Amino acid sequence: xxxxxxxxxxxxxxxxxxxxxxxxxxxxxxxxxxxxxxxxxxxxxxxxxxxxxxxxxxxxxxxxxxxxxxxxxxxxxxxxxxxxxxxxxxxxxxxxxxxxxxxxxxxxxxxxxxxxx
Amino acid sequence: xxxxxxxxxxxxxxxxxxxxxxxxxxxxxxxxxxxxxxxxxxxxxxxxxxxxxxxxxxxxxxxxxxxxxxxxxxxxxxxxxxxxxxxxxxxxxxxxxxxxxxxxxxxxxxxx
Numbered sequence: 001x002x003x004x005x006x007x008x009x010x011x012x013x014x015x016x017x018x019x020x021x022x023x024x025x026x027x028x029x030x031x032x033x034x035x036x037x038x039x040x041x042x043x044x045x046x047x048x049x050x051x052x053x054x055x056x057x058x059x060x061x062x063x064x065x066x067x068x069x070x071x072x073x074x075x076x077x078x079x080x081x082x083x084x085x086x087x088x089x090x091x092x093x094x095x096x097x098x099x100x101x102x103x104x105x106x107x108x109x110x111x112x113x114x115x116x117x
Numbered sequence: 118x119x120x121x122x123x124x125x126x127x128x129x130x131x132x133x134x135x136x137x138x139x140x141x142x143x144x145x146x147x148x149x150x151x152x153x154x155x156x157x158x159x160x161x162x163x164x165x166x167x168x169x170x171x172x173x174x175x176x177x178x179x180x181x182x183x184x185x186x187x188x189x190x191x192x193x194x195x196x197x198x199x200x201x202x203x204x205x206x207x208x209x210x211x212x213x214x215x216x217x218x219x220x221x222x223x224x225x226x227x228x229x
Binding site: 031033036040041043045048058086090092096104105106107108109110111 | 123150152158159160162163167205209215216217218219220221222224227
């Protein structure tokens with residue numbers, strides 16, 4: 001079945017460590033996105049990528065980095081510069097439809113819960 | 118940037134009661150999408166509205182887009198325990214990478 005896979009489901013990070021969250025999709029979607037969700041809050045955009053080897057900062061990119069070397073993969077690194085990394089991280093993907101109006105929504109992965117210990 | 122305000126933040130109902138969440142913007146929206154996130158889960162796409170005054174139904178769920186395209190609502194008739202979760206509205210950008218800008222969500226809890 002096509003879908004989007006995030007791993008690990010739970011991740012514990014020590015102070016000063018970098019950690020990388022995996023996101024893989026087999027939906028042949030062009031665009032991929034990373035969102036952060038804090039308890040009881042909405043979703044805030046960290047980074048996004050429309051095509052391979054290209055990505056842009058979202059609203060809260062400081063302390064994070066990404067790469068898009070393959071269409072299927074969009075890993076997120078949470079660096080030691082991110083002062084408050086404990087959160088639920090959601091990866092999503094979608095078709096890029098250009099100016100065409102379609103009924104496509106985002107497909108989300110099941111998320112990674114990151115905790116600083 | 119574009120902001121989408123969603124109210125109420127929380128709603129608790131008795132099973133069988135109706136539920137409505139509202140999404141408002143100070144500027145005209147290109148479209149509005151609705152997502153449901155079950156407790157501990159991830160958002161799942163429900164529907165997209167594009168046209169002024171548009172109304173769409175999915176079983177007990179009714180979605181509306183305002184005439185001025187500045188507001189939207191999701192109404193659930195006769196709630197069931199399976200409706201528990203957080204409902205988000207979002208506007209999908211029509212240029213570039215077509216980012217979604219989410220409202221804060223309405224968390225629905227139900228007393229069986």
